[in-house]
Amino acid sequence: MRGAGLLLAFAILLLVAPAAMAEPRVTTFTLANGMQVVVIEDHRVPVVTHMVWYRAGAAEDPWGTSGIAHFLEHLMFKSTGKLKSGEFSRTITRLGGRDNATTTHDNTSYFQRVAKEHLRAVMELEADRMVNLRLVEEEVKTERDVILAERRSNIDGNPLSLLSEQMLAALYQNHPYGRPSIGFEHEMAKLSRQDAIDFYKRYYAPNNAVLVVAGDVTPEEVRGLAQATYGKNRPNRALVRPVRPDEPKPIAARRVQLVDGRAGARILLRYYPSPSFASGPPGEPESLELLARIIGGDDTSRLYRRLVVEKLASTAGANFSGTGRDSGRIAFVLIPLEGVSLEKVEAILDAIILEVREKGVTQVELDRAKSAFEAVRVFETDDQMQLARRYGEGVTFGQSIANIDELAKRVQSRSLDDIKRVAGEYLVMERSVTGTLVLPQKVEASAPQAVKQ
Amino acid sequence: MRGAGLLLAFAILLLVAPAAMAEPRVTTFTLANGMQVVVIEDHRVPVVTHMVWYRAGAAEDPWGTSGIAHFLEHLMFKSTGKLKSGEFSRTITRLGGRDNATTTHDNTSYFQRVAKEHLRAVMELEADRMVNLRLVEEEVKTERDVILAERRSNIDGNPLSLLSEQMLAALYQNHPYGRPSIGFEHEMAKLSRQDAIDFYKRYYAPNNAVLVVAGDVTPEEVRGLAQATYGKNRPNRALVRPVRPDEPKPIAARRVQLVDGRAGARILLRYYPSPSFASGPPGEPESLELLARIIGGDDTSRLYRRLVVEKLASTAGANFSGTGRDSGRIAFVLIPLEGVSLEKVEAILDAIILEVREKGVTQVELDRAKSAFEAVRVFETDDQMQLARRYGEGVTFGQSIANIDELAKRVQSRSLDDIKRVAGEYLVMERSVTGTLVLPQKVEASAPQAVKQ
Numbered sequence: 028m029r030g031a032g033l034l035l036a037f038a039i040l041l042l043v044a045p046a047a048m049a050e051p052r053v054t055t056f057t058l059a060n061g062m063q064v065v066v067i068e069d070h071r072v073p074v075v076t077h078m079v080w081y082r083a084g085a086a087e088d089p090w091g092t093s094g095i096a097h098f099l100e101h102l103m104f105k106s107t108g109k110l111k112s113g114e115f116s117r118t119i120t121r122l123g124g125r126d127n128a129t130t131t132h133d134n135t136s137y138f139q140r141v142a143k144e145h146l147r148a149v150m151e152l153e154a155d156r157m158v159n160l161r162l163v164e165e166e167v168k169t170e171r172d173v174i175l176a177e178r179r180s181n182i183d184g185n186p187l188s189l190l191s192e193q194m195l196a197a198l199y200q201n202h203p204y205g206r207p208s209i210g211f212e213h214e215m216a217k218l219s220r221q222d223a224i225d226f227y228k229r230y231y232a233p234n235n236a237v238l239v240v241a242g243d244v245t246p247e248e249v250r251g252l253a254q255a256t257y258g259k260n261r262p263n264r265a266l267v268r269p270v271r272p273d274e275p276k277p278i279a280a281r282r283v284q285l286v287d288g289r290a291g292a293r294i295l296l297r298y299y300p301s302p303s304f305a306s307g308p309p310g311e312p313e314s315l316e317l318l319a320r321i322i323g324g325d326d327t328s329r330l331y332r333r334l335v336v337e338k339l340a341s342t343a344g345a346n347f348s349g350t351g352r353d354s355g356r357i358a359f360v361l362i363p364l365e366g367v368s369l370e371k372v373e374a375i376l377d378a379i380i381l382e383v384r385e386k387g388v389t390q391v392e393l394d395r396a397k398s399a400f401e402a403v404r405v406f407e408t409d410d411q412m413q414l415a416r417r418y419g420e421g422v423t424f425g426q427s428i429a430n431i432d433e434l435a436k437r438v439q440s441r442s443l444d445d446i447k448r449v450a451g452e453y454l455v456m457e458r459s460v461t462g463t464l465v466l467p468q469k470v471e472a473s474a475p476q477a478v479k480q
Numbered sequence: 481m482r483g484a485g486l487l488l489a490f491a492i493l494l495l496v497a498p499a500a501m502a503e504p505r506v507t508t509f510t511l512a513n514g515m516q517v518v519v520i521e522d523h524r525v526p527v528v529t530h531m532v533w534y535r536a537g538a539a540e541d542p543w544g545t546s547g548i549a550h551f552l553e554h555l556m557f558k559s560t561g562k563l564k565s566g567e568f569s570r571t572i573t574r575l576g577g578r579d580n581a582t583t584t585h586d587n588t589s590y591f592q593r594v595a596k597e598h599l600r601a602v603m604e605l606e607a608d609r610m611v612n613l614r615l616v617e618e619e620v621k622t623e624r625d626v627i628l629a630e631r632r633s634n635i636d637g638n639p640l641s642l643l644s645e646q647m648l649a650a651l652y653q654n655h656p657y658g659r660p661s662i663g664f665e666h667e668m669a670k671l672s673r674q675d676a677i678d679f680y681k682r683y684y685a686p687n688n689a690v691l692v693v694a695g696d697v698t699p700e701e702v703r704g705l706a707q708a709t710y711g712k713n714r715p716n717r718a719l720v721r722p723v724r725p726d727e728p729k730p731i732a733a734r735r736v737q738l739v740d741g742r743a744g745a746r747i748l749l750r751y752y753p754s755p756s757f758a759s760g761p762p763g764e765p766e767s768l769e770l771l772a773r774i775i776g777g778d779d780t781s782r783l784y785r786r787l788v789v790e791k792l793a794s795t796a797g798a799n800f801s802g803t804g805r806d807s808g809r810i811a812f813v814l815i816p817l818e819g820v821s822l823e824k825v826e827a828i829l830d831a832i833i834l835e836v837r838e839k840g841v842t843q844v845e846l847d848r849a850k851s852a853f854e855a856v857r858v859f860e861t862d863d864q865m866q867l868a869r870r871y872g873e874g875v876t877f878g879q880s881i882a883n884i885d886e887l888a889k890r891v892q893s894r895s896l897d898d899i900k901r902v903a904g905e906y907l908v909m910e911r912s913v914t915g916t917l918v919l920p921q922k923v924e925a926s927a928p929q930a931v932k933q
Binding site (some may be wrong): 089090091092093189190193196197200201203205206211212213214269270271272273275276278279280281282283284285286456457462 | 542543544545546642643646649650653654656658659664665666667722723724725726728729731732733734735736737738739909910915
């Protein structure tokens with residue numbers, strides 16, 4: 028909870044030789060009420076990570092009530108028949124555990140990490156609030172102030188977040204990914220108890236949820252506990268998933284310029300829409316992942332060498348966001364050094380993209396990107412929470428365990444031709460949105476930038 | 481029908497001294513089934529204009545089925561229990577009349593112009609298809625090809641329409657005005673008979689419609705005829721108008737660049753969102769109307785003198801679109817002459833806007849704009865069809881007859897301060913969307929234009 032995950036993560040990875048590590052043992056089954064269960068065995072320490080994923084996120088916010096999925100996530104920590112407001116998290120803390128929740132455009136997930144012996148207690152609590160939430164008008168009002176404050180501090184107080192929000196609006200003409208997952212402020216201010224109840228009644232049900240338990244458990248144990256807790260909740264037989272409209276083909280390059288006196292530095296962002304791991308043809312998102320790493324994944328990348336090493340920029344990176352259900356994007360970020368124009372660093376970005384489109388990349392670059400990907404993958408596999416997230420997200424999108432497990436193999440089998448092909452297909456100017464964050468100058472009524480002919 | 485009204489109209493008006501003319505006599509009443517009736521008396525010729533307006537347009541298209549309001553408009557010319565497919569229009573023609581229909585984002589309207597003695601026959605036909613439409617799968621498929629062909633020829637075949645479509649998508653982040661009223665092609669291709677029936681059943685009912693009869697009739701005559709025809713149709717008591725989401729405050733200037741080899745000339749468009757006549761505080765849209773005329777309404781305007789007279793542009797104009805229910809916009813169009821850059825004409829546009837924002841306009845300019853407005857208004861008042869449209873649209877939006885009639889007076893009472901204030905409030909760069917249409921150059925992977933620092 029408390030954080031709608033809008034910020035860009037452009038982590039520059041430290042390259043470490045990955046230790047050989049087997050994929051974890053993962054089992055899945057479905058309860059009679061339609062709730063899918065995923066068990067990830069990890070017997071190294073007597074700890075479990077428990078997650079419930081609902082197949083409903085900000086993209087399901089009804090028009091005019093943006094932010095309701097995220098607001099409901101907050102309200103899920105209020106009272107049920109059994110629990111007083113705030114008691115859920117206090118109980119987890121008392122058990123020595125920790126808990127949190129996240130809302131993305133695609134789903135809402137709740138998770139706890141506790142010692143193994145408390146798993147049953149956690150499952151009882153989570154199963155209870157899946158169907159027994161009681162919303163009190165006064166608490167709804169108070170919590171609305173909390174989400175508004177969250178928006179002000181995370182989005183409105185942060186020019187880079189604001190710019191990104193504006194760019195997503197420009198990137199998506201039809202799909203609700205173009206709306207901020209935390210909501211538009213003017214709509215958040217009007218979110219009501221009834222809006223939350225409507226969303227809850229529609230989407231919070233075992234047949235719209237995925238349970239993930241990772242840790243020192245067996246599938247048999249989890250099955251027994253799940254049946255005894257979630258198994259008692261009745262499915263929503265009337266569940267209808269709303270239509271998510273497809274995007275039209277992008278045909279015109281777009282630019283967004285945010286002038287903001289609070290900006291610490293001038294920044295240029297560039298987004299290109301693309302398939303995601305869940306939506307793309309197998310292999311294509313994997314090629315995009317490698318392509319982004321080669322162009323700007325770390326300090327061996329083309330962008331870094333041509334901009335940071337050459338003392339033109341303090342930051343120059345690229346990133347593939349592939350975790351959406353319906354689409355993903357390749358993003359570039361450039362922060363020029365003092366005295367270097369945004370125009371100049373953008374021209375170098377464009378030149379690098381053109382080179383890759385025309386000539387492809389080298390075997391050395393491809394091999395290095397594969398190693399870097401594998402290193403991250405192994406770190407992730409070693410982290411129980413990350414692992415639970417990987418399977419929870421994939422299964423929520425309808426992917427099979429085998430499909431999720433084979434991602435690493437699909438990445439490793441990409442060829443030079445594959446990389447060149449996706450660069451040619453997706454890094455095309457008419458698909459792009461370019462965003463610039465600049466400091467105010469006395470140019471109030473002039474264009475964000477002039478058109479060069 | 482067959483024409484979703486997306487094209488820009490930048491008519492340069494010929495100034496003619498307006499003849500003094502009284503506002504027409506307009507009466508309104510409501511039938512027992514909730515259908516509002518507007519009668520505009522015009523006894524000069526024995527002809528009537530008959531219109532039915534439904535309060536449902538492309539903004540009501542459910543997400544994922546854009547274009548359905550317009551598609552249904554086409555299908556309304558198919559069969560009912562009484563009429564065969566196409567017989568509606570053939571009957572009007574046989575009666576010596578003409579008919580057509582229009583879909584905008586806000587409403588769908590059907591109109592006929594016939595000799596007075598045929599009014600009853602027309603009302604019977606229109607009342608019949610309001611509730612008795614019968615859609616045959618085969619005809620739906622054929623007509624879908626017609627709307628797809630219409631989109632290809634009116635939008636996809638016309639770079640300026642495409643650019644405008646892209647700019648509207650950039651202008652609206654939340655409101656359905658950002659979607660094309662004719663629909664996205666990939667969604668139009670999937671529109672089904674059931675989609676059309678759902679829209680029809682939901683919105684086509686007397687209590688969601690406005691009848692306008694203009695011509696050689698009295699309110700008493702029309703009341704009798706309306707009761708005998710439309711009066712028989714039962715209201716839709718379950719009618720619920722969907723939420724139209726409000727826009728967030730615009731904070732970042734946006735640009736869209738369309739590269740198209742079919743472009744006859746390079747063009748620059750600039751849009752600023754604003755209130756409309758129906759949504760703005762009284763007087764404000766009237767000030768915007770005058771402001772647009774002063775900056776670029778005709779060949780005495782600032783834009784024309786600085787760009788066309790100075791041989792920098794072949795076209796330079798401005799236009800206020802104020803007829804939307806929820807918002808309007810001020811639009812500028814510039815077509816530079818060969819050898820003049822878009823950058824140069826844009827800089828002059830920006831300089832003119834800055835002057836008006838800072839220093840306002842002159843009394844001579846304001847008086848001329850008021851006269852020009854009055855001239856158009858008088859021509860419109862003289863045209864039965866235009867007049868019927870004026871009241872039909874206004875009443876559909878919930879405006880009173882008095883409010884519609886007082887528009888001219890509100891325009892005439894605007895002051896120099898009023899004009900300066902709306903220029904300062906609305907012609908602000910961070911609200912703007914700038915669109916450029918350019919011919920391809922070999923700059924495939926470079927940005928649409930560089931950022932000037």
